[in-house]
Amino acid sequence: MRLMSILMLSAALFSIGIYGVLVRRNAVLVLMSIELMLNAVNINLIGFGTWLRDTAFVNAQAFVLFVIAIAAAEVGIGIAIVLAIYRNKASIAVDEVDSMKW
Amino acid sequence: MVGALASSVSVASSALLGAAEAAAEHGEHAAAVLNGPNSTLKLGWLVVALPFVGWLLTLFFGKRSPMRGAIYGVTALGAGLLISIAMFFQVAGGAAPYHQKFYTFDIGGYEVSTGFSFDSFTVMMFAVVTLISFLVHIYSLAYMKDEVRFTFFYATLSLFTGSMLLMVASDNLLQMFVGWELVGVCSYLLIGHYWEEKPNSSAAIKAFITTRIGDVGMMFGIFVLFFAAGTFDIGGINGLAASGGIKHGILLAGATLLFIGVIGKSAQFPLHVWLPDAMAGPTPVSALIHAATMVVAGIYLVARNFDVFRTAFALGPGGPANVVMIIGTITMLIAALLAMVQDDIKKVLAYSTVSQLGYMVAALGVGAWTAAVFHLFTHAMFKALLFLGSGSVIHAVHSNNMSDMGGLRKEMPVTFWTFLIGSAALAGVPGLAGFFSKDEILHFAFHNHYYAVFGVGLLTAALTALYMTRCVSLTFFGEFRGHGHPHESPRLMTVPLVVLAVLSVTVGSLNFWGMKGFGVWIAYAGEQHVAEFDVVAMLAGTAAGAIGILLGLWIYYWKKAPQGLLDRVAPFRWAHTLLMNKYYLDDLYIKGIVRPVQYSLSKVAYWINQKIIDGVVNGVGVMTRKALAEATYWLDQTVVDGFVNDVANEAGEAGGALRRIQTGKAQQYVAVAVVATAVLVIAVVWAVR
Numbered sequence: 001m002r003l004m005s006i007l008m009l010s011a012a013l014f015s016i017g018i019y020g021v022l023v024r025r026n027a028v029l030v031l032m033s034i035e036l037m038l039n040a041v042n043i044n045l046i047g048f049g050t051w052l053r054d055t056a057f058v059n060a061q062a063f064v065l066f067v068i069a070i071a072a073a074e075v076g077i078g079i080a081i082v083l084a085i086y087r088n089k090a091s092i093a094v095d096e097v098d099s100m101k102w
Numbered sequence: 103m104v105g106a107l108a109s110s111v112s113v114a115s116s117a118l119l120g121a122a123e124a125a126a127e128h129g130e131h132a133a134a135v136l137n138g139p140n141s142t143l144k145l146g147w148l149v150v151a152l153p154f155v156g157w158l159l160t161l162f163f164g165k166r167s168p169m170r171g172a173i174y175g176v177t178a179l180g181a182g183l184l185i186s187i188a189m190f191f192q193v194a195g196g197a198a199p200y201h202q203k204f205y206t207f208d209i210g211g212y213e214v215s216t217g218f219s220f221d222s223f224t225v226m227m228f229a230v231v232t233l234i235s236f237l238v239h240i241y242s243l244a245y246m247k248d249e250v251r252f253t254f255f256y257a258t259l260s261l262f263t264g265s266m267l268l269m270v271a272s273d274n275l276l277q278m279f280v281g282w283e284l285v286g287v288c289s290y291l292l293i294g295h296y297w298e299e300k301p302n303s304s305a306a307i308k309a310f311i312t313t314r315i316g317d318v319g320m321m322f323g324i325f326v327l328f329f330a331a332g333t334f335d336i337g338g339i340n341g342l343a344a345s346g347g348i349k350h351g352i353l354l355a356g357a358t359l360l361f362i363g364v365i366g367k368s369a370q371f372p373l374h375v376w377l378p379d380a381m382a383g384p385t386p387v388s389a390l391i392h393a394a395t396m397v398v399a400g401i402y403l404v405a406r407n408f409d410v411f412r413t414a415f416a417l418g419p420g421g422p423a424n425v426v427m428i429i430g431t432i433t434m435l436i437a438a439l440l441a442m443v444q445d446d447i448k449k450v451l452a453y454s455t456v457s458q459l460g461y462m463v464a465a466l467g468v469g470a471w472t473a474a475v476f477h478l479f480t481h482a483m484f485k486a487l488l489f490l491g492s493g494s495v496i497h498a499v500h501s502n503n504m505s506d507m508g509g510l511r512k513e514m515p516v517t518f519w520t521f522l523i524g525s526a527a528l529a530g531v532p533g534l535a536g537f538f539s540k541d542e543i544l545h546f547a548f549h550n551h552y553y554a555v556f557g558v559g560l561l562t563a564a565l566t567a568l569y570m571t572r573c574v575s576l577t578f579f580g581e582f583r584g585h586g587h588p589h590e591s592p593r594l595m596t597v598p599l600v601v602l603a604v605l606s607v608t609v610g611s612l613n614f615w616g617m618k619g620f621g622v623w624i625a626y627a628g629e630q631h632v633a634e635f636d637v638v639a640m641l642a643g644t645a646a647g648a649i650g651i652l653l654g655l656w657i658y659y660w661k662k663a664p665q666g667l668l669d670r671v672a673p674f675r676w677a678h679t680l681l682m683n684k685y686y687l688d689d690l691y692i693k694g695i696v697r698p699v700q701y702s703l704s705k706v707a708y709w710i711n712q713k714i715i716d717g718v719v720n721g722v723g724v725m726t727r728k729a730l731a732e733a734t735y736w737l738d739q740t741v742v743d744g745f746v747n748d749v750a751n752e753a754g755e756a757g758g759a760l761r762r763i764q765t766g767k768a769q770q771y772v773a774v775a776v777v778a779t780a781v782l783v784i785a786v787v788w789a790v791r
Contacts, residue, residue: 022773030769094769101766 006047014040027082027092031075038071142188143200146220149185149228150271152178153235153264157257164253171253172243175260179236182267186228193222194623201273214334219273222624223475227270227402230482234394235263237598241490242386244594245497249384255295259390262288266395270402274334275324278403282320282367285399286313289391293383305382312376316366320403323359326352327410340409350414357414360403361426368400370463371433374456375688378440381448381502385493388448393455393485398478401462405475408626411466418469419550427467431558433460436685438565442572443681446502447492450573454528455485457562464559465543468552472621472631473542476613479620480535483609484527487602491521494595495577498588504576506584513588516596518578520603525574527606529567530647537643538610538633545639560642564650571654579659711746 013036020033042064049060086092156178164171199221206215239259246252265288269281287310294306324334330348331339342348348356364370369377380392391397404411404426411417415424437456444450458481465474494517499507511518527534530541540563547556582588590596613620615635622630656662683689715738 018776022769022776095767097768098766101764 003047003051006043010040010043010047013037013043025093025095027085027094028079030094031078031082034078035071035075038067042067142185142192143197143220143225144202145185146189146200146225146228146271147202147218149182149189149232150218150264150267152182153260153267156260157264160253160257160260164257169243170256172239172256175256176236176239176243178260179232179239179263182228182263183232183236186225186232189220189225190229193225203273212328212332214276215274216277217273218271219337220271223405223626224270226475226479226624228267230479231263231266231270231395234482234486235259235390237486237490237601238386238390241389241493241595241598242384244592245386245493246384249295251295255292255384258288258291259387262292262391262396266399269399272336274336275327275339275407276334278336278406279321279324282363282399282403283317285396286310286317286367289313289380289396292387292391293380295384295387296382302382305376305379309376309380312373313366316363316373316400319359319361319366320363323356323361323363326356326359330356336406340407343413344409346413348413353410353414357407357411358425360407360410361429364400364404364463365429366400367403368397368459368463369433369456370400370429370460371436372687374433374437375684375691377456378444378449378452378684381446381452385448385489385496388452389486389489389493392452393489394482397455397459398462398482401459401466401474401478404463404466405471405478405626408466408471412469415467417467421469423554424467427464427552427555430460430462430464430467431555433457434464434562435460435558435565438562438569440681440684441569442565443678445504447495447504447507447573447577448489448502450504450569451485451488451492454488454566454569457566458485458528461540461543461559461562464555465546468547468550468555470543470546471626471629472613472624472633473539473546475624476542476620477539479624480527480539480606480609483602484524484535484606487520487524487599487606488528490595490599490602491517491524494591494599495521495588497591497595499584500586501584504573507577507582508580508584509578509582510588511578513582514578514590516590516599520596520599521578522574523603523606525570527610529570529651530563530643531651532644533607533610535606535608535610537647538613541640541643542613542633544643545634545636548639548642549634549636556639556642560646563643564646564653567647567650568654571651572658575654575658708750711743715742 017033017035017037017040020036021030024030024033045060045064045067049057082092085097089096153175156174159167159174160171164174167173169176199219201217201219203215203217205217206213208214239256242255242259246255249255262285265281265284267281269278269285272278272281290306290310293309294303297303297306327339327348328334330352331342333339343353366373377392377397381388383391411426415426416422417424417426434457437453437460441450441453441457444453458477462474462477462481465477494514495507495510496502498510498514498517501507523534527536530537540559544556544559544563547553547559611617611619613633615633618632621632625631680686
């Protein structure tokens with residue numbers, strides 16, 4: 001039961017994240033939404049880790065630490081890209097960045 | 103400068119001693135490391151590691167270091183050379199092979215291990231690679247002094263040597279492939295050293311892509327052998343192959359695919375086209391990569407996996423004709439012919455390299471393992487000598503073309519005499535290195551009734567002598583045709599030449615007839631082979647070389663040959679045009695492969711239509727005097743053209759429709775991905791339930 005509620009929380013957070021990624025025009029908010037999705041995954045990992053108790057408990061935590069570290073790096077790159085786009089277009093609306101097409 | 107070298111060597115040797123002590127302290131068999139019968143073999147990993155360390159140091163600290171970073175490479179290779187020589191002496195003294203495992207990991211239930219294996223063959227390659235590389239490092243100090251990216255050049259040179267050593271020392275095919283690819287990358291970087299000029303960067307790309315074609319073959323060959331044998335271990339695979347543990351069809355497929363890799367890397371017909379273009383790189387690089395080390399990687403691969411090839415193709419006395427032998431024979435002849443018409447001195451040597459590699463491949467193809475490996479060994483010495491000598495000449499006259507040289511005998515005595523010795527060794531003058539190794543191959547082919555290989559080998563030997571005589575005559579004799587006043591190169595460049603010249607004279611006698619020398623020290627899986635004397639092969643080989651040299655002197659030195667033959671006699675003119683255009687292979691590849699891929703499918707269809715179908719139609723039309731022309735024309739226009747055009751149109755329309763999907767809006771892509779994932783998850787959950 002406890003696992004179920006954790007999973008529900010995680011799913012809700014993930015859905016909010018997806019909603020943000022799909023709907024928001026502001027690139028910074030899109031990045032924040034991605035962060036929500038990552039954290040939803042982290043909650044999932046910790047939830048299962050606790051549920052499985054034994055060695056998985058530590059593994060899950062180690063895993064989550066890695067995810068957090070990599071997420072930080074990813075946000076750094078993301079912000080750098082946003083800055084570069086802003087410098088070129090004076091706008092960070094994601095739907096205006098569509099030059100990579102036919 | 104020489105003092106700095108001496109000190110770097112002493113630093114290297116003390117570093118070596120330090121490492122040996124460290125190994126002794128931590129090793130399991132502390133005493134055995136320094137005293138055992140194969141003690142220095144245990145230091146082999148150091149030889150591989152040192153150039154990589156040198157590479158990193160040069161890359162990060164090079165510009166602030168003494169000698170602009172060259173110190174690291176020179177020291178690393180100097181130490182490596184000392185260890186390799188010690189290893190060589192131990193192996194020649196009969197030391198048992200030493201196998202060093204590093205790390206084992208699981209991939210999908212298969213155990214993959216990495217490690218080094220030091221047997222006599224590996225150690226010989228170590229000695230060759232470190233020796234040539236060390237000399238090239240020294241030589242480049244003077245040659246590259248005023249060139250751009252000096253430090254980067256030295257870094258890449260070290261990385262290249264390290265990669266080659268890694269490949270040679272590998273005990274498994276996977277690790278070998280890593281070294282193999284690293285070698286390819288480094289050759290790309292070094293060939294394109296002067297990338298500011300378009301032809302040079304194009305040459306680098308050409309070398310990279312052409313060898314890549316072979317690499318794909320090699321990769322699939324490794325996969326095939328892995329799934330057949332269940333291991334990447336070279337010893338394991340070859341043992342299974344020899345004992346018949348792998349089905350013959352699979353083994354044949356694996357060996358053929360591996361051989362495609364050899365064709366690419368060792369510049370065999372029809373993928374030899376990259377090597378002459380690779381002369382765009384600095385000359386010391388040509389000596390290192392395109393004469394002594396990289397291109398012999400392919401030879402090494404075949405020789406190292408000889409049981410696989412031997413079983414797959416039934417190599418050896420009395421065996422049938424096989425692809426290895428045929429490709430090698432074709433290559434040695436066509437490349438020797440091409441070397442005849444080159445004006446660029448480096449291209450003469452490049453085609454000569456291709457030709458000699460063909461010799462080695464053909465030798466492996468007839469099963470003459472020792473002869474092939476011995477030729478690899480001697481060829482490395484005199485071809486590196488020739489390349490470095492040509493570099494010395496180019497350094498003096500500032501041109502690659504022999505039409506700008508001539509008469510350099512007096513101005514550059516050291517270069518002249520060493521180059522002459524190298525040429526004589528290559529041409530097979532009795533007593534020098536090339537004579538003994540070439541004689542071994544010819545003798546083996548003749549003795550085992552491979553008369554085609556023997557005949558073409560003799561012809562190639564004569565041609566080799568001829569084009570080297572031409573090269574020496576045009577470069578060092580006659581009147582100087584260039585500009586300025588050429589002068590002898592600095593000591594740093596001539597000393598390596600002298601060292602290599604001495605070796606070119608002496609190493610041949612390591613395998614003197616009947617002597618328990620090279621063939622006993624360096625043996626495949628313990629199969630020792632003592633060189634035999636055969637009067638027919640020896641006389642035929644010597645006569646071929648003599649004819650070539652005399653013909654060369656007659657035409658190019660005494661200039662007694664009738665002038666203008668090429669203009670007056672039609673077959674000669676045709677042959678000359680054919681050779682000047684390199685058999686139109688480059689044109690074929692550019693027009694047949696590069697362009698179509700560049701300009702999409704419809705161009706392919708157009709080309710096939712224009713060149714092949716029209717060509718066939720025209721040929722038939724001419725032959726039958728229009729009897730079939732009308733019918734063929736109709737067939738061509740409606741059926742073939744119709745089909746080809748339809749295919750092209752369909753592809754075009756499908757592309758036109760599909761490209762609309764690509765909007766460039768990232769959120770739409772994500773939405774598609776999310777919906778697709780959701781559908782998949784629901785489907786899977788529903789199915790599992």
